[in-house]
Amino acid sequence: MALLEIRNLSQHFGGVAAVSRLDLDIFDSEILGLIGPNGAGKTTLFNVISGFYTPSTGSVALKGERVSGLRPDEIAKKGIGRTFQQTVLFMRSSVFDNVVTGFHMNYTSGLMNQFLHTRSAKDEENGIKKEAARILEFMGLSALKDELAQNLPHGHQRTLGICVALAANPQLLLLDEPLTGMNPTETLTTLDHIRQLKDRGITIIIVEHNMKAVMSLCERLVVLNHGEKIAEGKCEEIQDNKAVIEAYLGKERR
């Protein structure tokens, strides 16, 4: 069974169909590439899956359980994490605090314990700080942990965005153009990190315009254009697909 099932999904804004009648399955522990020209509806699809929009028709289900229609924080609790196309961070907090804040849902001690700073709350806090340090270590940001998020170079901010998303311990991670603004070295390291995340059992959907990176990373691609799925399949198949080439370059003239 698919991890995420999208059935007959449409999202209208006034008269415009940003996503239209989309059927899509995402399987456990895969990296799915979502590509398409600007305005194809990729980010809208992410916003629907993560709960910022309630779909006009159709449904999204995680492990057979319907999640469309829930609030973003409820969907996050079900195990769907995401990053944003524009860099969205807790800008005036330190890198470390950003990740610790990301752990919000992982606390089990009650609010009263939290308020009174009891022993169990402190132990939990320390455990979470250790976890946060581990995530930063893994993504290579340990050296910058006391820096304010707003002072980081853009590439590091993108990486920090992934760290924060990881703190929520997601099963399904939606990455919205994670490589934007990264230099070639950073791109390679980030791709490597994403592969490692997959090996740890996190399913990933990635929207990215860097085709070389997408081709090297994903087993499967889905191409959207004007909100509709125009192609789906292995990378090689997609590369030669006529509809895809037309969508990107326009129709061939006779």
Place this chain on the structure above:
Amino acid sequence: MRKKSLIACALILLVLLPLVVKNPYILHLVIYTCMYSVLGMSFSMMWKNRLITAGTAGFWAVGGYTSALLVTKLAVPFWLAMPAGGVASALFALFIFSIALRGGPLVFFSVSLVSAFIVMEVLGTVSFFGGWEGLLDIPGPRIGPYLFFTKTSFYYMVLAILVLNILAFHALYTSRIGRAWTAIGSSTRLAEVQGVNIYRYRLAASVIGCFWAGVIGSFYAHYQNLLIPTTFSFLCSIYVQMYALIGGLNYFIAGPIVGSFVMVFLPELLRAGQEYQPIFFGALLILIIIFLPGGLLSIGERLPWLGRLGGRIGRRLRLVSTKS
């Protein structure tokens, strides 16, 4: 533990203050400073969630009237009436803000503003509350056989309330709850994606903030021995916002305290007449917004010659951890 000893020193100085300050008028101003600090911290707690309340005075009034009526009409002991004032204010906040917050921050602002106006109108027109002439002859606080009468005794009481308030808010701000509030204030989108229920956390902040506004309202009622509806006007809420802003909006505890202190004492030092006070306040506000947008407390972080120490103290006061 240099931090702890510093706090202990400050507390001892505050406790010894009445021995040094013999002038009852100065002590009266200190009491007002403490009172406005509590109100300002209530405003700041909502501001931390990027909610602007324009109704602090309304909740202050709800607490004050509840406590005063409980003592005068039902002969409830003062030590019960004071928390009851806070609870009444918190329940009132729970009722209106649980509806208003469904509409977001702008609706919150309007509703807080309107509800404070309604509170004032109701208190003024319904004769049960004493009308526009006010509720008179409210007895002074009595705990057991001890009757609070002197300025010094009132000073200790308000100091105790302020310290309790600071402790409670500090505990909240440094816990996971405070972190969720910071997250909401920084980016609601990212906070939501990390699983923060924005509605619930914002509601909690409003209710807790209004609880303390109610408690200090009860203190005010029994300190002044009378309540006049026009005291709790819109202007009063605006002053509270100004105090928080002048101290520094990002200093959620220290900002309102410093702002209140400056704004209560500065007009006295300048011996400005009552009628010129709004002009003076307005001018100072404009100067602060232009030259120190982070408030008076941000001086340390803005002046390079104060160096790293200034920055570190500033971050401490903003409750931003310097080291993990």
